[in-house]
Amino acid sequence: MSTDFYKTSILPFAGIIIKLCRAYTNSQQDFEDYYQEVCLQIWRSKDNFREESQWSTWVYRISLNVCLTLLKKKKNNVQHFVSDSVTAEETEDNYAFSNESLNLLYDAIRKLSEIDRAIIMLYLEEKSQKEIAEIIGTNPNNIGVRVKRIKNRLKKILDGKIN
Amino acid sequence: MEKSIENIWKEGFLKSDALVAPKINNLYNQKSIHIIDKFKRMFKINLIAIVAFSFVFLIVSFFVGIPITGAIFFITLSVLVLINKKLLNDLEKIDMGVSSYKYLKAFNQWIKKQVSINEKMSRFLYPIIFISMILGFWYKDAEGMPLGKRLVNEVLKGFPDIYLIYGIPLIGIVIALLILVLLAFFGGRIYKWDLNIVYGRVFKKLEELMTDIESLRS
Numbered sequence: 001m002s003t004d005f006y007k008t009s010i011l012p013f014a015g016i017i018i019k020l021c022r023a024y025t026n027s028q029q030d031f032e033d034y035y036q037e038v039c040l041q042i043w044r045s046k047d048n049f050r051e052e053s054q055w056s057t058w059v060y061r062i063s064l065n066v067c068l069t070l071l072k073k074k075k076n077n078v079q080h081f082v083s084d085s086v087t088a089e090e091t092e093d094n095y096a097f098s099n100e101s102l103n104l105l106y107d108a109i110r111k112l113s114e115i116d117r118a119i120i121m122l123y124l125e126e127k128s129q130k131e132i133a134e135i136i137g138t139n140p141n142n143i144g145v146r147v148k149r150i151k152n153r154l155k156k157i158l159d160g161k162i163n
Numbered sequence: 164m165e166k167s168i169e170n171i172w173k174e175g176f177l178k179s180d181a182l183v184a185p186k187i188n189n190l191y192n193q194k195s196i197h198i199i200d201k202f203k204r205m206f207k208i209n210l211i212a213i214v215a216f217s218f219v220f221l222i223v224s225f226f227v228g229i230p231i232t233g234a235i236f237f238i239t240l241s242v243l244v245l246i247n248k249k250l251l252n253d254l255e256k257i258d259m260g261v262s263s264y265k266y267l268k269a270f271n272q273w274i275k276k277q278v279s280i281n282e283k284m285s286r287f288l289y290p291i292i293f294i295s296m297i298l299g300f301w302y303k304d305a306e307g308m309p310l311g312k313r314l315v316n317e318v319l320k321g322f323p324d325i326y327l328i329y330g331i332p333l334i335g336i337v338i339a340l341l342i343l344v345l346l347a348f349f350g351g352r353i354y355k356w357d358l359n360i361v362y363g364r365v366f367k368k369l370e371e372l373m374t375d376i377e378s379l380r381s
Contacts, residue, residue: 006187014184015176032185037196039187045259058260065259065266068372069198102175105168115375118263124172137264138379146379154168 009046010039013059016125020060022096023109023117024067031096034070038063053134060125061135064118108157112150119143120150198365199254199270206251210244217241224299232299239291243284250277264376271369278358285354289346297339 010017021034042062049058097103109117115136122132129147133140166174175181195201217240224233253276257269301311311331318325318332326333359366 006190011184015182018182018184019176033196035185036187036190036193040190040193040195041197041259043191048258048260050260061262061266062259065261065263066197068263068267069270069369070196097175097181098178099171099175099181101166101171102181105171105175113375114372115263115379124169135262136376136379137262137266138376139381142379142381151168158168 005043005046006039009055010042010059013056016056016060017063019125020063020067020121022106023121024070024114026110028096034067037070038066041066057131057135060122064135068114068118104158105154108154111157112153116146116150116153119146120154123147123150199257203251203254206247206254210247210251213240213244217244228303229299231302232295235291235295235298239288239295243288246280246284247277250280264380267369267372267376271373274366274369278355282351282354285350286347287350289350289353290343293339293342293346 017035017038021031021038025031025034042059045062049055053061096106109120112120118136119132122135127135129140129143132143132147136143217237221233221237224230224236250273254273257266257273259266261269301309303310305313315327315330315332328336
Protein backbone atom coordinates (compact mmCIF):
# COMPACT_ATOMS: atom_id res chain seq x y z
CA MET A 1 0.00 0.00 0.00
CA SER A 2 1.35 3.38 -0.86
CA THR A 3 1.87 5.76 2.04
CA ASP A 4 0.04 8.44 0.06
CA PHE A 5 -3.12 6.37 -0.24
CA TYR A 6 -3.09 5.69 3.49
CA LYS A 7 -2.52 9.36 4.34
CA THR A 8 -5.06 10.80 1.94
CA SER A 9 -7.80 8.20 1.74
CA ILE A 10 -7.70 6.25 4.99
CA LEU A 11 -6.18 8.39 7.73
CA PRO A 12 -8.85 11.15 7.49
CA PHE A 13 -11.43 8.43 8.22
CA ALA A 14 -9.37 6.61 10.83
CA GLY A 15 -11.84 7.75 13.49
CA ILE A 16 -14.63 5.68 11.94
CA ILE A 17 -12.39 2.64 11.67
CA ILE A 18 -11.06 3.00 15.22
CA LYS A 19 -14.54 3.34 16.71
CA LEU A 20 -15.78 0.29 14.86
CA CYS A 21 -12.75 -1.90 15.45
CA ARG A 22 -12.89 -1.12 19.18
CA ALA A 23 -16.47 -2.40 19.30
CA TYR A 24 -15.50 -5.75 17.81
CA THR A 25 -12.30 -6.37 19.75
CA ASN A 26 -11.44 -6.76 23.37
CA SER A 27 -7.71 -6.19 23.53
CA GLN A 28 -5.22 -3.67 22.19
CA GLN A 29 -3.47 -6.36 20.15
CA ASP A 30 -6.72 -7.48 18.49
CA PHE A 31 -7.70 -3.88 17.90
CA GLU A 32 -4.43 -3.12 16.11
CA ASP A 33 -4.73 -6.29 14.03
CA TYR A 34 -8.29 -5.39 13.03
CA TYR A 35 -7.34 -1.81 12.22
CA GLN A 36 -4.54 -3.02 9.97
CA GLU A 37 -6.78 -5.57 8.30
CA VAL A 38 -9.49 -2.99 7.61
CA CYS A 39 -6.91 -0.64 6.07
CA LEU A 40 -5.54 -3.47 3.96
CA GLN A 41 -8.99 -4.46 2.71
CA ILE A 42 -9.92 -0.83 1.94
CA TRP A 43 -6.80 -0.56 -0.17
CA ARG A 44 -7.47 -3.88 -1.91
CA SER A 45 -11.10 -2.96 -2.64
CA LYS A 46 -10.49 0.64 -3.67
CA ASP A 47 -11.02 -0.13 -7.37
CA ASN A 48 -14.56 -1.29 -6.59
CA PHE A 49 -15.54 2.15 -5.25
CA ARG A 50 -18.11 3.47 -7.72
CA GLU A 51 -18.73 6.89 -6.14
CA GLU A 52 -22.39 5.96 -5.72
CA SER A 53 -21.97 6.73 -2.04
CA GLN A 54 -19.64 8.96 -0.04
CA TRP A 55 -16.12 7.64 0.54
CA SER A 56 -16.77 7.72 4.31
CA THR A 57 -19.89 5.55 3.91
CA TRP A 58 -17.96 3.15 1.74
CA VAL A 59 -15.14 3.01 4.31
CA TYR A 60 -17.78 2.27 6.93
CA ARG A 61 -19.15 -0.59 4.86
CA ILE A 62 -15.75 -2.15 4.31
CA SER A 63 -14.80 -1.73 7.97
CA LEU A 64 -18.06 -3.26 9.13
CA ASN A 65 -17.93 -6.17 6.69
CA VAL A 66 -14.33 -6.88 7.61
CA CYS A 67 -15.09 -6.76 11.35
CA LEU A 68 -18.11 -9.02 10.95
CA THR A 69 -16.12 -11.71 9.20
CA LEU A 70 -12.67 -11.46 10.67
CA LEU A 71 -10.96 -14.56 11.78
CA LYS A 72 -8.61 -14.17 14.66
CA LYS A 73 -6.29 -16.66 16.18
CA LYS A 74 -6.80 -16.73 19.92
CA LYS A 75 -4.12 -17.54 22.44
CA ASN A 76 -4.97 -21.24 22.30
CA ASN A 77 -4.60 -21.14 18.50
CA VAL A 78 -8.24 -22.06 17.95
CA GLN A 79 -9.82 -20.08 15.15
CA HIS A 80 -12.76 -17.93 16.16
CA PHE A 81 -14.72 -14.99 15.03
CA VAL A 82 -13.42 -12.45 17.50
CA SER A 83 -16.72 -11.41 18.94
CA ASP A 84 -17.76 -14.95 19.57
CA SER A 85 -18.58 -15.44 23.23
CA VAL A 86 -16.82 -12.36 24.52
CA THR A 87 -17.60 -12.12 28.20
CA ALA A 88 -16.90 -9.33 30.61
CA GLU A 89 -14.26 -11.50 32.27
CA GLU A 90 -12.43 -11.90 28.97
CA THR A 91 -12.36 -8.19 28.29
CA GLU A 92 -8.75 -7.17 28.56
CA ASP A 93 -9.06 -3.67 27.23
CA ASN A 94 -11.50 -1.94 29.57
CA TYR A 95 -9.55 1.28 29.56
CA ALA A 96 -8.74 1.92 25.93
CA PHE A 97 -9.95 5.52 26.30
CA SER A 98 -9.17 8.01 29.02
CA ASN A 99 -12.89 8.70 29.41
CA GLU A 100 -14.24 6.14 31.86
CA SER A 101 -17.86 6.52 30.77
CA LEU A 102 -16.86 5.83 27.17
CA ASN A 103 -15.00 2.69 28.24
CA LEU A 104 -18.08 1.49 30.10
CA LEU A 105 -20.25 2.23 27.08
CA TYR A 106 -17.89 0.25 24.87
CA ASP A 107 -17.96 -2.65 27.31
CA ALA A 108 -21.74 -2.58 27.11
CA ILE A 109 -21.70 -2.39 23.30
CA ARG A 110 -19.38 -5.42 23.16
CA LYS A 111 -22.06 -7.43 24.95
CA LEU A 112 -24.49 -6.92 22.06
CA SER A 113 -24.80 -9.17 19.03
CA GLU A 114 -22.61 -8.33 16.01
CA ILE A 115 -25.46 -6.77 14.04
CA ASP A 116 -26.76 -4.81 17.04
CA ARG A 117 -23.25 -3.46 17.57
CA ALA A 118 -23.16 -2.30 13.96
CA ILE A 119 -26.57 -0.63 14.23
CA ILE A 120 -25.83 1.23 17.45
CA MET A 121 -22.42 2.38 16.19
CA LEU A 122 -24.03 3.80 13.04
CA TYR A 123 -26.77 5.40 15.13
CA LEU A 124 -24.22 7.01 17.46
CA GLU A 125 -22.39 8.29 14.39
CA GLU A 126 -25.64 10.10 13.60
CA LYS A 127 -26.39 8.16 10.46
CA SER A 128 -30.04 8.30 9.45
CA GLN A 129 -32.24 5.20 9.57
CA LYS A 130 -32.15 5.12 5.79
CA GLU A 131 -28.34 5.22 5.76
CA ILE A 132 -28.11 2.54 8.47
CA ALA A 133 -30.50 0.34 6.49
CA GLU A 134 -28.44 0.87 3.33
CA ILE A 135 -25.14 0.02 5.03
CA ILE A 136 -26.53 -3.06 6.78
CA GLY A 137 -28.74 -3.98 3.82
CA THR A 138 -32.03 -4.12 5.62
CA ASN A 139 -35.45 -2.53 5.93
CA PRO A 140 -35.29 1.10 7.25
CA ASN A 141 -38.68 0.72 8.95
CA ASN A 142 -37.28 -1.83 11.38
CA ILE A 143 -34.16 0.13 12.27
CA GLY A 144 -35.95 2.63 14.54
CA VAL A 145 -37.53 -0.12 16.63
CA ARG A 146 -34.26 -2.03 16.82
CA VAL A 147 -32.30 1.10 17.87
CA LYS A 148 -34.81 1.73 20.66
CA ARG A 149 -34.48 -1.84 21.83
CA ILE A 150 -30.67 -1.72 21.72
CA LYS A 151 -30.59 1.57 23.65
CA ASN A 152 -32.82 0.08 26.35
CA ARG A 153 -30.55 -2.92 26.59
CA LEU A 154 -27.45 -0.72 26.78
CA LYS A 155 -29.03 1.36 29.54
CA LYS A 156 -29.81 -1.77 31.50
CA ILE A 157 -26.26 -3.06 31.05
CA LEU A 158 -24.81 0.31 32.11
CA ASP A 159 -27.12 0.44 35.12
CA GLY A 160 -25.89 -3.01 36.06
CA LYS A 161 -29.33 -4.57 35.72
CA ILE A 162 -28.21 -7.19 33.22
CA ASN A 163 -24.91 -8.65 32.13
CA MET B 164 -27.52 6.43 34.70
CA GLU B 165 -27.14 10.17 34.45
CA LYS B 166 -26.01 10.81 30.88
CA SER B 167 -27.60 9.48 27.74
CA ILE B 168 -25.51 7.12 25.64
CA GLU B 169 -25.49 9.75 22.88
CA ASN B 170 -23.85 12.24 25.27
CA ILE B 171 -21.34 9.71 26.57
CA TRP B 172 -20.41 8.99 22.95
CA LYS B 173 -20.05 12.61 21.92
CA GLU B 174 -18.16 13.73 25.02
CA GLY B 175 -15.95 10.64 25.00
CA PHE B 176 -14.59 11.44 21.59
CA LEU B 177 -14.06 15.14 22.22
CA LYS B 178 -10.66 14.45 23.73
CA SER B 179 -7.90 14.31 21.18
CA ASP B 180 -6.39 11.09 22.58
CA ALA B 181 -9.57 9.11 21.95
CA LEU B 182 -9.01 8.50 18.28
CA VAL B 183 -5.31 7.97 17.81
CA ALA B 184 -4.70 5.62 14.92
CA PRO B 185 -2.30 2.80 15.70
CA LYS B 186 0.98 2.75 13.81
CA ILE B 187 0.92 0.50 10.81
CA ASN B 188 4.11 -0.89 9.42
CA ASN B 189 4.72 -2.75 6.22
CA LEU B 190 0.99 -3.23 5.93
CA TYR B 191 0.75 -4.79 2.50
CA ASN B 192 3.27 -7.49 3.26
CA GLN B 193 1.47 -8.55 6.40
CA LYS B 194 -0.46 -11.78 6.33
CA SER B 195 -4.16 -11.06 6.10
CA ILE B 196 -6.29 -12.45 8.92
CA HIS B 197 -9.49 -12.10 6.97
CA ILE B 198 -11.50 -15.24 6.49
CA ILE B 199 -11.86 -14.82 2.71
CA ASP B 200 -8.11 -14.40 2.35
CA LYS B 201 -7.61 -17.41 4.58
CA PHE B 202 -9.96 -19.45 2.38
CA LYS B 203 -8.07 -18.25 -0.70
CA ARG B 204 -4.70 -19.13 0.82
CA MET B 205 -5.88 -22.57 1.93
CA PHE B 206 -7.54 -23.24 -1.42
CA LYS B 207 -4.44 -22.26 -3.39
CA ILE B 208 -2.14 -24.36 -1.17
CA ASN B 209 -4.52 -27.33 -1.42
CA LEU B 210 -4.80 -27.07 -5.18
CA ILE B 211 -1.03 -26.79 -5.65
CA ALA B 212 -0.52 -29.77 -3.31
CA ILE B 213 -3.09 -31.86 -5.23
CA VAL B 214 -1.52 -31.01 -8.60
CA ALA B 215 1.98 -31.79 -7.31
CA PHE B 216 0.85 -35.04 -5.69
CA SER B 217 -1.09 -36.30 -8.71
CA PHE B 218 1.84 -35.51 -11.02
CA VAL B 219 4.42 -37.19 -8.79
CA PHE B 220 2.10 -40.16 -8.27
CA LEU B 221 1.60 -40.50 -12.04
CA ILE B 222 5.36 -40.79 -12.56
CA VAL B 223 5.85 -43.12 -9.60
CA SER B 224 2.95 -45.32 -10.74
CA PHE B 225 4.74 -46.08 -14.00
CA PHE B 226 7.87 -47.16 -12.12
CA VAL B 227 6.01 -49.41 -9.67
CA GLY B 228 3.91 -50.96 -12.43
CA ILE B 229 0.48 -49.52 -11.63
CA PRO B 230 0.14 -46.90 -14.41
CA ILE B 231 -3.66 -47.39 -14.55
CA THR B 232 -3.93 -46.20 -10.93
CA GLY B 233 -1.62 -43.27 -11.63
CA ALA B 234 -3.50 -42.22 -14.77
CA ILE B 235 -6.96 -42.42 -13.14
CA PHE B 236 -5.62 -40.54 -10.10
CA PHE B 237 -4.15 -37.87 -12.32
CA ILE B 238 -7.31 -37.37 -14.41
CA THR B 239 -9.67 -37.43 -11.40
CA LEU B 240 -7.58 -35.03 -9.34
CA SER B 241 -7.10 -32.73 -12.33
CA VAL B 242 -10.88 -32.45 -12.70
CA LEU B 243 -11.14 -31.77 -8.96
CA VAL B 244 -8.50 -29.03 -9.21
CA LEU B 245 -10.12 -27.41 -12.25
CA ILE B 246 -13.54 -27.26 -10.61
CA ASN B 247 -12.10 -25.84 -7.38
CA LYS B 248 -10.01 -23.32 -9.31
CA LYS B 249 -13.25 -22.04 -10.82
CA LEU B 250 -14.77 -21.84 -7.33
CA LEU B 251 -11.75 -19.86 -6.19
CA ASN B 252 -12.30 -17.36 -9.01
CA ASP B 253 -15.86 -16.80 -7.74
CA LEU B 254 -14.46 -16.02 -4.29
CA GLU B 255 -12.31 -13.26 -5.78
CA LYS B 256 -15.46 -11.57 -7.07
CA ILE B 257 -17.02 -10.99 -3.64
CA ASP B 258 -17.23 -7.23 -3.13
CA MET B 259 -16.67 -5.91 0.39
CA GLY B 260 -18.06 -2.48 -0.47
CA VAL B 261 -21.68 -3.64 -0.67
CA SER B 262 -24.14 -3.75 2.24
CA SER B 263 -23.43 -6.23 5.03
CA TYR B 264 -26.43 -8.32 3.99
CA LYS B 265 -25.28 -8.59 0.38
CA TYR B 266 -21.70 -9.23 1.43
CA LEU B 267 -22.55 -11.93 3.98
CA LYS B 268 -25.06 -13.47 1.59
CA ALA B 269 -22.50 -13.60 -1.23
CA PHE B 270 -19.94 -15.17 1.08
CA ASN B 271 -22.49 -17.60 2.54
CA GLN B 272 -23.66 -18.60 -0.94
CA TRP B 273 -20.09 -19.18 -2.03
CA ILE B 274 -19.42 -21.40 0.99
CA LYS B 275 -22.63 -23.37 0.41
CA LYS B 276 -21.84 -23.78 -3.28
CA GLN B 277 -18.30 -24.98 -2.71
CA VAL B 278 -19.34 -27.33 0.11
CA SER B 279 -22.16 -28.75 -2.01
CA ILE B 280 -19.96 -29.27 -5.09
CA ASN B 281 -17.09 -30.81 -3.13
CA GLU B 282 -19.50 -32.98 -1.14
CA LYS B 283 -20.98 -34.36 -4.36
CA MET B 284 -17.52 -34.87 -5.86
CA SER B 285 -16.36 -36.70 -2.71
CA ARG B 286 -19.12 -39.25 -3.31
CA PHE B 287 -17.42 -40.12 -6.57
CA LEU B 288 -13.82 -39.33 -5.67
CA TYR B 289 -13.30 -41.99 -3.00
CA PRO B 290 -14.94 -44.79 -5.03
CA ILE B 291 -12.93 -43.78 -8.13
CA ILE B 292 -9.70 -43.85 -6.12
CA PHE B 293 -10.66 -47.30 -4.82
CA ILE B 294 -11.46 -48.57 -8.33
CA SER B 295 -8.18 -47.15 -9.64
CA MET B 296 -6.27 -49.01 -6.93
CA ILE B 297 -8.10 -52.27 -7.71
CA LEU B 298 -7.53 -51.92 -11.47
CA GLY B 299 -3.92 -50.81 -11.03
CA PHE B 300 -2.99 -53.79 -8.88
CA TRP B 301 -5.18 -56.21 -10.88
CA TYR B 302 -3.27 -55.51 -14.07
CA LYS B 303 0.14 -55.12 -12.39
CA ASP B 304 2.59 -57.47 -14.02
CA ALA B 305 3.46 -60.43 -11.80
CA GLU B 306 6.03 -62.58 -13.60
CA GLY B 307 4.41 -62.33 -17.02
CA MET B 308 0.84 -62.52 -15.76
CA PRO B 309 -1.52 -59.85 -14.36
CA LEU B 310 -1.43 -59.90 -10.57
CA GLY B 311 -5.23 -60.26 -10.39
CA LYS B 312 -5.22 -63.37 -12.54
CA ARG B 313 -2.40 -64.86 -10.54
CA LEU B 314 -4.31 -64.23 -7.32
CA VAL B 315 -7.44 -65.86 -8.75
CA ASN B 316 -5.38 -68.92 -9.73
CA GLU B 317 -4.02 -69.12 -6.18
CA VAL B 318 -7.53 -68.82 -4.73
CA LEU B 319 -8.82 -71.51 -7.09
CA LYS B 320 -6.20 -73.91 -5.79
CA GLY B 321 -7.63 -73.58 -2.28
CA PHE B 322 -11.29 -73.19 -3.28
CA PRO B 323 -11.80 -74.94 -6.65
CA ASP B 324 -15.63 -74.65 -6.44
CA ILE B 325 -15.65 -70.88 -6.06
CA TYR B 326 -18.13 -69.10 -8.39
CA LEU B 327 -16.48 -66.90 -11.02
CA ILE B 328 -17.92 -64.09 -13.16
CA TYR B 329 -15.71 -63.22 -16.12
CA GLY B 330 -12.85 -64.93 -14.31
CA ILE B 331 -13.32 -62.97 -11.08
CA PRO B 332 -14.56 -64.62 -7.86
CA LEU B 333 -18.11 -63.54 -7.05
CA ILE B 334 -17.21 -63.00 -3.41
CA GLY B 335 -14.48 -60.57 -4.50
CA ILE B 336 -16.92 -58.64 -6.66
CA VAL B 337 -19.44 -58.46 -3.81
CA ILE B 338 -16.82 -57.20 -1.32
CA ALA B 339 -15.53 -54.62 -3.83
CA LEU B 340 -19.08 -53.42 -4.56
CA LEU B 341 -19.84 -53.20 -0.84
CA ILE B 342 -16.73 -51.06 -0.28
CA LEU B 343 -17.68 -48.88 -3.27
CA VAL B 344 -21.19 -48.32 -1.90
CA LEU B 345 -19.81 -47.49 1.55
CA LEU B 346 -17.27 -45.06 0.08
CA ALA B 347 -19.95 -43.41 -2.06
CA PHE B 348 -22.29 -43.18 0.92
CA PHE B 349 -19.72 -41.85 3.37
CA GLY B 350 -17.60 -39.81 0.90
CA GLY B 351 -19.71 -36.68 1.27
CA ARG B 352 -19.99 -37.14 5.01
CA ILE B 353 -16.24 -37.56 5.41
CA TYR B 354 -15.74 -34.29 3.52
CA LYS B 355 -18.32 -32.42 5.60
CA TRP B 356 -16.98 -33.86 8.83
CA ASP B 357 -13.48 -32.73 7.91
CA LEU B 358 -14.76 -29.28 6.92
CA ASN B 359 -16.75 -28.84 10.10
CA ILE B 360 -13.71 -29.50 12.26
CA VAL B 361 -11.89 -26.59 10.62
CA TYR B 362 -14.72 -24.17 9.82
CA GLY B 363 -17.70 -25.33 11.89
CA ARG B 364 -17.72 -22.25 14.11
CA VAL B 365 -17.34 -19.93 11.14
CA PHE B 366 -20.31 -21.49 9.37
CA LYS B 367 -22.40 -21.31 12.54
CA LYS B 368 -21.52 -17.66 13.07
CA LEU B 369 -22.32 -16.77 9.47
CA GLU B 370 -25.72 -18.44 9.80
CA GLU B 371 -26.39 -16.45 12.98
CA LEU B 372 -25.41 -13.17 11.32
CA MET B 373 -27.61 -13.93 8.31
CA THR B 374 -30.56 -14.86 10.51
CA ASP B 375 -30.17 -11.65 12.49
CA ILE B 376 -30.08 -9.44 9.39
CA GLU B 377 -32.93 -11.33 7.74
CA SER B 378 -35.10 -10.80 10.82
CA LEU B 379 -34.53 -7.07 10.35
CA ARG B 380 -35.49 -7.28 6.68
CA SER B 381 -38.82 -8.95 7.28
